Amino acid sequence: MSALPAGSAAVPVVSAQGVGKRYGPTVALSDVSLTVHPGESHALVGRNGAGKSTLVSILTGLSKTDTGHVEFGGVPAPPLSKQDDWKRAVACVYQHAMVVPQLTVAENLFLNRQSGRGFAIGWQRLRRQARELLDSWDVGVDVDTPAGELSVEDRQFVEIARALSYGARFIVLDEPTAQLDSQAIDRLFARMRQMQANGVTFLFISHHLHEVYEVCQAVTVLRDAKHILTAPVAEVGRAELIDAMTGEQGGLSVRDASTREALDADADEVLAVDGLSGDGFSGVTFRIHRGEVIGLAGSNASGKHQVAETVYGLRSPSSGTVRVDGKPLKPGDIPAAIRAGIGCVPRDRHHEGLVLEHSIADNATLSILDRMGKGGLAAPAARYGRAVQALRDYDIVAADADQPVSDLSGGNQQKVVLARALAGDPRLVVLINPTAGVDVKSKEALLAVVDRVRAEGKAVLIVSDELDDLRLSDRVLVLRAGAVVAEHRAGWSDGDLVADIEGVERG
Amino acid sequence: MTELMTDPKTSSFAAPPKRRKFRWLRELALVPALIVVLIIGGLISDTFLTFGSIVGILSASAALSMVVLGESLVLLTGKFDLSLESTMGMAPALGAMLVIPVASSGFGTEIPGFAGILAVLVAGAAVGFVNGFLIVKLKLNAFIVTLAMLTVLRGTQIGSTQGKTLFDQLDVFTALATTTFIGLPMSVWLAAALFAAFGLGLRYHRIGRSLYAIGGNREAARAAGIRVDRISWGVFVVAGVLAALGGLAYTGYVGALGADQGDGLILQVFAAAVIGGVSLDGGKGTLVGALTGVLLLQTVTNLLQVAQVPPEWLKAIYGVIILVALIISRYAGGKAQT
Numbered sequence: 107m108s109a110l111p112a113g114s115a116a117v118p119v120v121s122a123q124g125v126g127k128r129y130g131p132t133v134a135l136s137d138v139s140l141t142v143h144p145g146e147s148h149a150l151v152g153r154n155g156a157g158k159s160t161l162v163s164i165l166t167g168l169s170k171t172d173t174g175h176v177e178f179g180g181v182p183a184p185p186l187s188k189q190d191d192w193k194r195a196v197a198c199v200y201q202h203a204m205v206v207p208q209l210t211v212a213e214n215l216f217l218n219r220q221s222g223r224g225f226a227i228g229w230q231r232l233r234r235q236a237r238e239l240l241d242s243w244d245v246g247v248d249v250d251t252p253a254g255e256l257s258v259e260d261r262q263f264v265e266i267a268r269a270l271s272y273g274a275r276f277i278v279l280d281e282p283t284a285q286l287d288s289q290a291i292d293r294l295f296a297r298m299r300q301m302q303a304n305g306v307t308f309l310f311i312s313h314h315l316h317e318v319y320e321v322c323q324a325v326t327v328l329r330d331a332k333h334i335l336t337a338p339v340a341e342v343g344r345a346e347l348i349d350a351m352t353g354e355q356g357g358l359s360v361r362d363a364s365t366r367e368a369l370d371a372d373a374d375e376v377l378a379v380d381g382l383s384g385d386g387f388s389g390v391t392f393r394i395h396r397g398e399v400i401g402l403a404g405s406n407a408s409g410k411h412q413v414a415e416t417v418y419g420l421r422s423p424s425s426g427t428v429r430v431d432g433k434p435l436k437p438g439d440i441p442a443a444i445r446a447g448i449g450c451v452p453r454d455r456h457h458e459g460l461v462l463e464h465s466i467a468d469n470a471t472l473s474i475l476d477r478m479g480k481g482g483l484a485a486p487a488a489r490y491g492r493a494v495q496a497l498r499d500y501d502i503v504a505a506d507a508d509q510p511v512s513d514l515s516g517g518n519q520q521k522v523v524l525a526r527a528l529a530g531d532p533r534l535v536v537l538i539n540p541t542a543g544v545d546v547k548s549k550e551a552l553l554a555v556v557d558r559v560r561a562e563g564k565a566v567l568i569v570s571d572e573l574d575d576l577r578l579s580d581r582v583l584v585l586r587a588g589a590v591v592a593e594h595r596a597g598w599s600d601g602d603l604v605a606d607i608e609g610v611e612r613g
Numbered sequence: 614m615t616e617l618m619t620d621p622k623t624s625s626f627a628a629p630p631k632r633r634k635f636r637w638l639r640e641l642a643l644v645p646a647l648i649v650v651l652i653i654g655g656l657i658s659d660t661f662l663t664f665g666s667i668v669g670i671l672s673a674s675a676a677l678s679m680v681v682l683g684e685s686l687v688l689l690t691g692k693f694d695l696s697l698e699s700t701m702g703m704a705p706a707l708g709a710m711l712v713i714p715v716a717s718s719g720f721g722t723e724i725p726g727f728a729g730i731l732a733v734l735v736a737g738a739a740v741g742f743v744n745g746f747l748i749v750k751l752k753l754n755a756f757i758v759t760l761a762m763l764t765v766l767r768g769t770q771i772g773s774t775q776g777k778t779l780f781d782q783l784d785v786f787t788a789l790a791t792t793t794f795i796g797l798p799m800s801v802w803l804a805a806a807l808f809a810a811f812g813l814g815l816r817y818h819r820i821g822r823s824l825y826a827i828g829g830n831r832e833a834a835r836a837a838g839i840r841v842d843r844i845s846w847g848v849f850v851v852a853g854v855l856a857a858l859g860g861l862a863y864t865g866y867v868g869a870l871g872a873d874q875g876d877g878l879i880l881q882v883f884a885a886a887v888i889g890g891v892s893l894d895g896g897k898g899t900l901v902g903a904l905t906g907v908l909l910l911q912t913v914t915n916l917l918q919v920a921q922v923p924p925e926w927l928k929a930i931y932g933v934i935i936l937v938a939l940i941i942s943r944y945a946g947g948k949a950q951t
Contacts, residue, residue, distance in 0.1 A: 464896065482818050
């Protein structure tokens with residue numbers, strides 16, 4: 107273990123000065139400086155494409171900086187070829203797993219160094235070392251578990267422990283909370299504080315600003331490849347931080363449903379869900395009318411996603427009915443749901459939203475191929491035309507409708523998914539985590555579209571972990587352990603809703 | 614806007630209009646190689662570039678190309694089918710034995726010729742149906758299922774023909790290659806028509822687009838309302854029929870139906886598709902590319918014959934050529950072929 111100099115005036119753990127990176131004509135990072143002091147958690151925030159990933163790749167030895175220099179603890183960073191030296195200085199825990207799922211936790215921890223200095227692997231010794239390592243950082247994971255069976259939370263701890271075992275005391279966490287529910291996030295933060303006390307320094311990347319306030323001491327904002335500000339968290343307000351990220355005045359502007367006129371009392375009923383039960387939820391009943399937005403809130407384990415996926419036919423219910431305009435929907439049949447007038451933004455755009463290698467035109471028309479022309483014709487020109495229209499309607503920033511969606515930023519990818527959900531002019535739009543992993547600006551744009559289609563008279567079902575998404579809702583239904591436990595009318599307070607989601611009394 | 618300019622992934626922003634034209638060129642990436650091979654052939658032999666020789670290359674390509682067509686469709690959906698090479702032998706053999714008399718090693722049923730042809734196609738469809746059932750419905754691994762099927766079909770053919778080559782009274786089955794129209798065998802016209810029909814379908818019809826979507830991301834295709842299982846299964850059936858047709862063309866080209874018809878051909882089928890830019894991962898590739906892959910391989914084969922390479926060495930050289938072609942197309946195409 108490297109001895110840490112005491113006091114905040116000590117040598118910074120990492121110091122990047124005037125770092126810049128170009129990819130061809132594109133400036134990915136320009137004259138950015140970052141100084142992280144020992145024992146702090148330093149937040150790195152910025153919109154998608156602001157340069158966070160580029161900075162992380164430079165700080166972790168994945169790419170070389172064009173200008174400026176990086177130092178770890180006052181020593182210049184090793185050359186890229188010396189990856190072992192990098193491992194001793196810094197490690198990054200990514201959103202996606204960097205473990206071999208079939209191998210045990212113990213073997214993952216010591217991958218490619220299982221045998222230590224010896225020739226053969228001593229399995230007893232390996233397991234003992236792994237247990238000692240995890241125990242020393244208080245990670246309660248069984249070392250014999252295959253890594254693929256770990257929860258996201260445990261997997262992150264295992265990866266952190268592995269990084270620490272190489273001697274690194276500076277850990278980059280790339281959106282660690284993205285896939286965690288709130289209890290798991292609390293445990294993560296508690297563990298981070300504990301490790302901080304033991305001399306570990308974190309660079310924390312998140313789209314959720316409240317997390318920054320909760321766990322970080324300093325924050326650095328990047329925008330358009332440039333360094334905007336670095337300040338102690340206590341000295342910057344939330345609005346100021348959003349301004350720094352967006353370069354505009356005023357925080358996130360989402361129209362709260364309580365500020366618009368009340369729904370017509372005699373609006374037609376579009377969706378009727380009765381006693382719907384299935385994998386992870388039971389007895390869910392609700393109605394959505396024309397021009398009405400219903401939000402579903404709850405923890406990741408609450409069953410809210412499953413309810414929405416069952417409405418669209420991605421899952422089959424075990425009992426209960428879904429009716430659109432009074433007509434029962436065939437369970438588990440997506441084409442039938444689309445014909446009945448449902449459009450859907452699925453939960454994960456990479457997994458089931460997009461064909462990443464294919465063009466915007468192909469992706470934007472995927473669910474309406476049967477109505478592009480006679481006899482199932484879907485000519486390239488027609489698809490291209492539809493996509494160009496979508497680029498304009500949904501303000502998607504792309505070079506051309508023929509561009510592969512993998513080229514787009516997360517926010518623009520999500521707009522393509524939304525464009526497709528709306529392409530068939532549905533009566534009901536089911537949105538599952540519609541703004542997950544997109545920047546503040548794109549979030550506003552996406553929610554503005556939702557508000558627009560609501561005003562046109564579509565019914566909207568929105569499932570989200572983010573309170574901002576739910577603000578559009580006329581009513582928010584809270585699910586817990588698969589059942590609807592509360593309903594909030596527009597104008598709810600954040601605290602009350604969160605208390606219901608977590609199942610705690612507000613006192 | 615500014616966000617885009619700084620995102621390294623969107624650096625292609627600079628030149629949007631070129632994309633559409635450029636993409637067409639990539640489908641023809643093998644044409645220069647094809648021309649080079651033809652020129653070399655012309656230099657080695659006076660007869661290589663004659664009409665007769667070109668017709669020979671096309672006739673020989675016809676059979677292979679129909680199997681490649683079927684395989685490409687399966688590959689586009691992200692699966693693959695090794696058994697096509699033995700379908701190509703077994704289906705025509707079954708049809709033929711239903712038609713020809715016992716004296717010519719038939720079953721003795723002696724059904725009419727057209728019914729025999731129909732039986733060939735039905736046999737191909739049936740093989741594809743079973744493959745599709747095992748792979749799509751039972752979710753078995755495509756590699757081992759179709760490898761087993763390959764062996765079953767090959768064994769069945771050898772068993773029922775007792776290893777003999779059928780050559781007597783096969784007129785109905787060779788007609789495809791022996792009848793000509795404007796100097797070219799019907800098999801060439803049929804292959805061309807099939808490529809045109811399927812090529813246009815892949816580009817202009819929703820089911821064609823579905824194949825790409827399924828191969829690109831099955832889950833996304835399903836979530837977009839595409840009946841993924843039904844279409845994948847159907848593609849296996851279509852591929853089986855196309856392989857059976859390819860087998861007919863092959864029988865006609867050779868003039869006899871050997872018990873080993875199609876044996877080892879699957880390597881050429883995969884090579885032609887991959888060299889032509891069809892991804893083994895699914896979701897990527899065009900039939901124009903696959904067709905140029907077939908023509909290139911077949912031209913090289915004919916070149917080897919013209920160059921009087923000792924026949925016992927042909928197989929080794931051919932394998933090496935396929936490896937080299939894969940390496941070249943990897944760098945010409947610039948994308949990993951995984």
